[in-house]
Amino acid sequence: MNGSNFDVVIIGGGLAGLVSSIDLAKRGISVLVIEKKNFPMHKVCGEYLSNEVRPYLKRLGFFPENLGAKEISRFMISSVDGASSTCEMNMGGFSMSRYVLDKELFSLASNMGVVIVTDTVVTKVNFSNENHFELNTSNNSYNTKVVIGAYGKRSNLDKEIRMKFFYKRTNYVGIKCHFRGEHEDDLVSLHNFEGGYCGVSKIENGLLNVSYLTTNNVLNRYKNIKELEHVHLAKNPYLHSLFNNASSSFIKPLVISQINFGIKRTVEKHVLMVGDAAGMIHPLCGNGMAMAIHGAKICSEQVYQFLNQNISRDEMERYYSKNWDIEFKTRLKLGRYIEPLFGNKWASNIALKPLKLLPGILPKLISLSHGKTII
Ligand SMILES: Cc1cc2nc3c(=O)[nH]c(=O)nc-3n(C[C@H](O)[C@H](O)[C@H](O)COP(=O)(O)OP(=O)(O)OC[C@H]3O[C@@H](n4cnc5c(N)ncnc54)[C@H](O)[C@@H]3O)c2cc1C
Numbered sequence: 001m002n003g004s005n006f007d008v009v010i011i012g013g014g015l016a017g018l019v020s021s022i023d024l025a026k027r028g029i030s031v032l033v034i035e036k037k038n039f040p041m042h043k044v045c046g047e048y049l050s051n052e053v054r055p056y057l058k059r060l061g062f063f064p065e066n067l068g069a070k071e072i073s074r075f076m077i078s079s080v081d082g083a084s085s086t087c088e089m090n091m092g093g094f095s096m097s098r099y100v101l102d103k104e105l106f107s108l109a110s111n112m113g114v115v116i117v118t119d120t121v122v123t124k125v126n127f128s129n130e131n132h133f134e135l136n137t138s139n140n141s142y143n144t145k146v147v148i149g150a151y152g153k154r155s156n157l158d159k160e161i162r163m164k165f166f167y168k169r170t171n172y173v174g175i176k177c178h179f180r181g182e183h184e185d186d187l188v189s190l191h192n193f194e195g196g197y198c199g200v201s202k203i204e205n206g207l208l209n210v211s212y213l214t215t216n217n218v219l220n221r222y223k224n225i226k227e228l229e230h231v232h233l234a235k236n237p238y239l240h241s242l243f244n245n246a247s248s249s250f251i252k253p254l255v256i257s258q259i260n261f262g263i264k265r266t267v268e269k270h271v272l273m274v275g276d277a278a279g280m281i282h283p284l285c286g287n288g289m290a291m292a293i294h295g296a297k298i299c300s301e302q303v304y305q306f307l308n309q310n311i312s313r314d315e316m317e318r319y320y321s322k323n324w325d326i327e328f329k330t331r332l333k334l335g336r337y338i339e340p341l342f343g344n345k346w347a348s349n350i351a352l353k354p355l356k357l358l359p360g361i362l363p364k365l366i367s368l369s370h371g372k373t374i375i
Contacts, residue, residue, distance in 0.1 A: 001212055004155075005030065005222045006030045006031060006032040006115070006142070006144050007024075007029045007030050007031070007107040007145055007146060007307050008021075008024055008029055008031045008032070008133055008144060008146045008147070008148060008303060009029070009031075009032045009033075009133070009142055009144040009146070009147050009148075009346050010031060010033045010034070010144070010147075010148045010150050011034055011041070011122045011125070011135075011147065011148070011150060011151045012033075012034075012035060012036070012150035012151035012152055012155070012275075012277070013033045013034075013035030013101065013102075013106065013116055013150075014035075014102065014150060014151075014152055014202070014275060014276075015037070015101075015275060015289055015292040015293055016063050016150040016274040016275025016277070016292035016293070016295060016296045017033055017035070017107070017148070017150030017151075017274070017275070018033065018102065018105035018108075018146055019057075019060065019105065019292070019293050019296035019297070020274060020299055021033050021109045021112075021114040021116075021294040022061070022105065022108050022114065022356050023060060023112055023148050023265070023296060023297060023300035024114055024140050024300050024303060024304065025109065025169065025342055026060065026112060026114035026302045027300070027309060029303070030113075031114045031115070032114075032115045032116075032117065032142065033109065033114060033115070033286075034117050034120050034121075034122050034135075034137060034143070035117070035118045035119075035120070036119070036120065036121045036151075037118065037119065037191065038118045039102065039103055039106045039118060040099050040100075040102065040103035040106075041098075041099065041102065041343075042099050042176070042254055042318075043096070043098040043099075043102070043176075043251075043254070043257045044097060044174040044175065044176040044211060044254050044255070044306065045098050045176065045211060045289070046103075046199040046201070046209065046211045046220065047068055047095055047096060047097055047098060047187075047201065047203055047211070048072060048093055048094075048095050048188045048199065048201050048216075048234065049064075049093050049094055049095070049096070049101070049287065049289050049290060050091060050092075050093040050287040050289075050290040050370045050371070050372060051091050051092055051094070051348050051370075051373070052091060052093075052095045052287070052290050052294070052370055052371045052372060052373050053092075053290045053293040053294055053317035054094070054332065054373075055288075055373060055374065055375045056293065056294075056297060056374045056375055057260065057293065059375065060108065061108050061142050062105065062108060062213070064094045064095075064096055064101075065216070067100050067101075067204060068096065068097060068100070068203075068204030068205060069094040069095060069096035069203070069204060070094060070095045070096070070201065070202045070203060070204070070344060071092070071094055071185075071186060072089070072092050072094055072095050072186055072187070072188045072201060073089055073092040073186045073188055074086060074087065074088055074089060074184075074187045074188070075087055075089050075100055075187070075188055075189070075362070075366055076127050076187055076188075076189040076190070077190045077191075077352070077362070078141065078188070078189070078190070078191045078192060078236060078237075078238050078352075079191075079192050079236075079345075079346075079349045079351070080193055080194055080235065080236055080345040080348050081236070081347040081349055081353040082194045082236055082237035082238060082350060083349065083352045084238070084352070085103070085352060085359070085362055086187075086348045087362040087366070088314070088363065089366055089374075090366070090367050090370075091367070091370045093188075093207065093287070095188065095201040095202060095203050095206050095281070096179070096203050096375075097203045097204060097207070098208065098214070100203075100204055101256060109118050109133050109347070112224055113279070115230075116167060118188055119140070120137045120138065120339075121137060121138060121139075121156065122136070122151070122157060122374060123136050123137060123138060123156065123157075123161070124136040124194040125147055125149075125157065125271060126270055127147075127270040127271075131145075131313065132144065132145055133147045133270070133271075134237070134306065142195055144245060144274070145307065146306065146307070147270070147271045147272070147274050148271070148273075148303070149161070149268070149271040149272065149273040149274070149277045149278075150273075150274045150275050150277060150292075150296070151277050152275065152276045152277060152334070153164075153259060153260065153262065153276040153277075153280050154191050154258050154259075154293055155171060155284075156243050156279070159255070160357070161268045161269055161271065162264065162265070162268055165262060165264060165334050168260060168262060169258070170258055170259060170260045170261075171217065172213060172214075172215060172257070172258075172259035172260070172261075173213070173216055173219050173255065173256070173257045173259070174212070174213050174255070174256045174257075174259055175211065175212055175214070175217060175253050176209070176211035176253060176254045176255065177210050177211075177250050177253040177254070178203070178207045178208065178209055178210070178240070178248070178249045178250055178265075179207070179208040179210055179225075179242075179246035179247060179248055179249060180206065180207065180208065180246060180247050180249055180289045181208050181242060181245055181246025182245065183200055183201065183202050183242075184199070184202070185202050187206050187220075187282035187304065188200070188201040188203070189238070190284065191236050191238045191239050192236065192287065192343065192345075192348040193212075193214075193233045193235060193236045193239060193343070194232070194234060194343065195213055195214050195215055195217065195218035195232075195343045195344060195358070196211060196213050196214030196215065196218060196233075196343045197212060197213060197284060198211070198233060198236075198239060199211055199212070199283070199317070200242065203355075207259060208246060208250065208310060209298070210242065212233065212281060213259070213284075213343075214343070215343075216226075217332050218232065222367050225253050225255070225298075229243045230244075231360045232290075246359060251311075254301070259280070260280065261335065261336065262278050262281055263279065263281050263332075264277070264278060264280075265321075266278045266279070266318045266320060266321045266324045267320065267321055270313070270317065272299050272302075272317070272320055273314075274292065274299045274305070275288075275291070275295060275296070276288060276292065278295055278324060279291075279328065279332055281328075281331060281332055281335045281354075282336075282339050283334040284335075284338065284339075284369075285331070285334055285335035285338045285369055286331045286332070286334075286335055286369045286370075287369060287370065287371075288329060290370070290371060291327075291328055291331070291371070292369060294327060294328075294374055295324060295328070297322075297374060298320060298323045298327065299320055302316045302319050302320040302323075303316065304327075327371065328347075328369070328371075330344075331368075331371070334368060334369075
């Protein structure tokens with residue numbers, strides 16, 4: 001296969017990549033997506049998706065209510081010691097596994113005529129003087145006018161495209177598992193423990209998604225994940241009850257490391273970055289999935305204008321970066337300020353006090369982590 005037949009090549013078939021591909025295909029643009037893994041696949045994620053992107057997803061043909069998603073309208077937070085506060089959410093969202101979510105987007109994209117090559121890693125991207133790109137995978141090479149980098153939080157390509165970022169080591173680890181157990185359907189809960197926090201919500205088929213962010217320092221203190229959960233996380237009474245009463249539906253929990261919330265650029269070597277490849281927000285302070293989807297929309301709009309020769313490449317890159325910053329820069333900044341508070345026993349216990357005394361604060365804080373509705 002030769003990529004010169006495609007106007008756009010997207011590296012990565014996660015949320016940002018698949019949504020960009022569907023949006024562009026709906027505008028009549030030919031798209032190739034190259035994805036490292038095979039569908040369907042599980043991903044480390046809290047699996048709560050804010051309603052801010054729901055009307056846009058519906059426009060693309062995606063209906064979570066038909067796929068068993070749970071409607072989420074309440075939020076609960078607990079401190080390391082188990083003090084807790086619960087509130088109604090202004091906007092809310094829905095909860096469903098990435099396994100089902102990404103699989104559905106994959107089907108939608110395929111039905112729209114997007115070509116998706118799986119089990120294939122993009123190893124090299126080169127922008128030539130002739131105003132086009134050359135891409136290499138392990139067994140093929142492609143030419144195209146536009147490349148979208150939707151390869152997630154960390155990839156082999158960062159080594160080539162942004163060396164400094166690639167070599168910056170981080171201590172964060174993300175862990176996720178599905179359980180069978182009790183949890184209210186309309187509630188997303190966030191439980192602090194020393195050195196991290198854990199999100200819990202119901203997803204389709206009566207399953208419970210449990211995902212948490214911690215550090216290597218915490219992980220390395222325990223023999224295995226089970227011990228980490230039953231000894232360390234279980235110091236929070238809510239998590240104690242969860243791990244003692246629920247049974248895991250995974251053979252092994254998923255673990256990812258080297259999660260980096262550092263600043264990135266939205267355009268690198270003429271590649272338009274979307275989703276986590278453009279910037280990753282602390283899951284606690286914002287909805288990374290909604291940002292990936294919203295970013296894909298902003299990117300697709302500019303790519304469409306460029307391919308229709310309404311704007312130059314330089315304008316496409318500048319307008320995309322500017323619009324991305326307008327939407328997300330403040331949220332990312334807020335995330336970096338709030339980040340140190342979490343997983344800190346003292347801070348989480350102190351922070352819960354005003355939240356309990358002034359119940360209006362919590363819904364306001366949650367609103368800050370959600371964006372405006374997009375259509
Ligand atoms: C612990 C944790 C909990 C979270 N909880 C939530 C939550 O509850 N709600 C929320 O909104 N967000 C949450 N997030 C954030 C959310 O998961 C991400 O923001 C979102 O997945 C970003 O989507 P993406 O498309 O950018 O990346 P991804 O979905 O990661 O997709 C990137 C894809 O690129 C592929 N790829 C990488 N390199 C290459 C290559 N060289 N060639 C080909 N393919 C490649 C990968 O295989 C992958 O499929 C959480 C994150 C973590 C770590």
